[in-house]
Amino acid sequence: MSEAFVRLVREIYAEPRAPIPLHAPVMGALEKARVGEAIDSTFVSSVGTFVTGFEQAIARFTGAKYAVATVNGTAALHIALLVAGVEPGDLVITQSLSFIATCNAIHYCGAEPVFVDVDEETLGLSPDALRAWLEVHAERRSSGGVDRASGRRIRACVPMHTLGHPARMDAITQVCADWGLILIEDAAESLGSYYNNQHTGTFGLLGVFSFNGNKVITTGGGGMIVTDDEALARRARYLTTTAKKPHSWAFEHDEVGFNYRMPNLNAAFGVAQMERLPGLIASKRVVAERYAEWCRANGWHFVREPEGTRSNYWLNALRLPDAEARDAFLDATNHAGVMTRPLWAPMHRLPMYADCPCGPLAVTERLADSLVNIPSSALDNGLA
Ligand SMILES: Cc1ncc(COP(=O)(O)O)c(C=O)c1O
Numbered sequence: 123m124s125e126a127f128v129r130l131v132r133e134i135y136a137e138p139r140a141p142i143p144l145h146a147p148v149m150g151a152l153e154k155a156r157v158g159e160a161i162d163s164t165f166v167s168s169v170g171t172f173v174t175g176f177e178q179a180i181a182r183f184t185g186a187k188y189a190v191a192t193v194n195g196t197a198a199l200h201i202a203l204l205v206a207g208v209e210p211g212d213l214v215i216t217q218s219l220s221f222i223a224t225c226n227a228i229h230y231c232g233a234e235p236v237f238v239d240v241d242e243e244t245l246g247l248s249p250d251a252l253r254a255w256l257e258v259h260a261e262r263r264s265s266g267g268v269d270r271a272s273g274r275r276i277r278a279c280v281p282m283h284t285l286g287h288p289a290r291m292d293a294i295t296q297v298c299a300d301w302g303l304i305l306i307e308d309a310a311e312s313l314g315s316y317y318n319n320q321h322t323g324t325f326g327l328l329g330v331f332s333f334n335g336n337k338v339i340t341t342g343g344g345g346m347i348v349t350d351d352e353a354l355a356r357r358a359r360y361l362t363t364t365a366k367k368p369h370s371w372a373f374e375h376d377e378v379g380f381n382y383r384m385p386n387l388n389a390a391f392g393v394a395q396m397e398r399l400p401g402l403i404a405s406k407r408v409v410a411e412r413y414a415e416w417c418r419a420n421g422w423h424f425v426r427e428p429e430g431t432r433s434n435y436w437l438n439a440l441r442l443p444d445a446e447a448r449d450a451f452l453d454a455t456n457h458a459g460v461m462t463r464p465l466w467a468p469m470h471r472l473p474m475y476a477d478c479p480c481g482p483l484a485v486t487e488r489l490a491d492s493l494v495n496i497p498s499s500a501l502d503n504g505l506a
Pocket residue numbers: 194195196197199220221223224282308310311331332333334343344345
């Protein structure tokens with residue numbers, strides 16, 4: 123059956139022989155023109171009109187009031203956690219089924235991740251598993267949730283919209299409110315994805331996006347923090363620009379900051395990519411529909427957008443019966459020049475995070491062993 127799948131992918135991408143990547147950026151004259159403008163302006167680094175223009179474009183697109191551009195999504199997560207008040211010794215609840223950046227950013231703050239399970243349908247953090255872990259391990263104090271055994275503060279919860287599919291944000295928001303947890307969404311993969319018609323990344327206090335080369339749109343490398351809270355946005359901008367006090371010529375810093383601001387060159391690229399974004403998502407949904415139809419006809423399990431959501435289908439995924447079937451599929455397809463990949467090794471299996479507190483992770487284990495990502499690039503979106 124893998125041969126039939128390889129034929130399908132080659133047909134979708136009209137590519138009879140050459141290797142087919144997992145996710146290639148779509149870029150061209152538009153990006154060259156904007157980057158050229160940045161070069162002509164001489165503002166190529168962290169000051170320039172494209173940085174603010176890109177921030178405004180993301181704020182408009184997502185419906186967030188404020189957006190702060192960063193050098194990458196990991197830096198955006200780090201700063202979002204810091205400005206939310208995550209401190210050394212805190213616990214931050216997240217999912218083990220994620221890219222490593224989510225956990226690393228928590229670790230950079232001196233906090234420790236707690237892993238709860240994901241939903242089988244959404245692939246994102248399960249609000250039921252979240253509530254269950256809190257009921258067993260935490261107690262409510264006036265200041266919020268506290269881990270009963272260690273007395274450590276449970277400061278925040280970071281769900282991730284896996285592969286672009288929105289997690290169950292109504293229920294997650296409710297559990298966070300019940301337990302006094304700050305909600306920060308890792309929406310790195312879900313630009314253009316909506317839960318109940320609201321853009322992912324805008325449900326919590328802060329949300330974070332990535333514009334790495336493999337994402338729906340790219341800036342080469344880049345990230346963004348979104349929030350409706352003006353003071354937090356101001357503080358995020360301050361911390362990402364080395365905590366330099368505004369002054370026309372003096373260099374004065376009043377705390378340890380970070381050199382995390384997105385350069386103008388990258389933002390110029392991003393401004394061009396924003397023009398493409400609606401076309402890219404429409405095209406990616408066409409690709410997803412082709413896979414879905416084929417899987418229906420051939421008895422394969424294609425991962426669909428959860429009910430009540432609209433996904434950007436960042437990376438399409440198939441679910442195979444078990445790890446053995448998955449590995450046979452990965453071998454056959456990669457050998458035939460069609461790039462496919464397993465999901466990330468879940469965080470609780472990695473040496474640095476193996477001892478973190480966690481709840482039962484049966485769904486995480488099953489998904490990690492049975493999902494494969496398949497080629498998901500947008501087809502030409504019709505722009506220059
Ligand atoms: C879920 C998730 N979080 C965070 C990131 C970090 O983004 P970046 O690579 O831009 O640092 C990524 C992607 O790379 C991601 O997939």
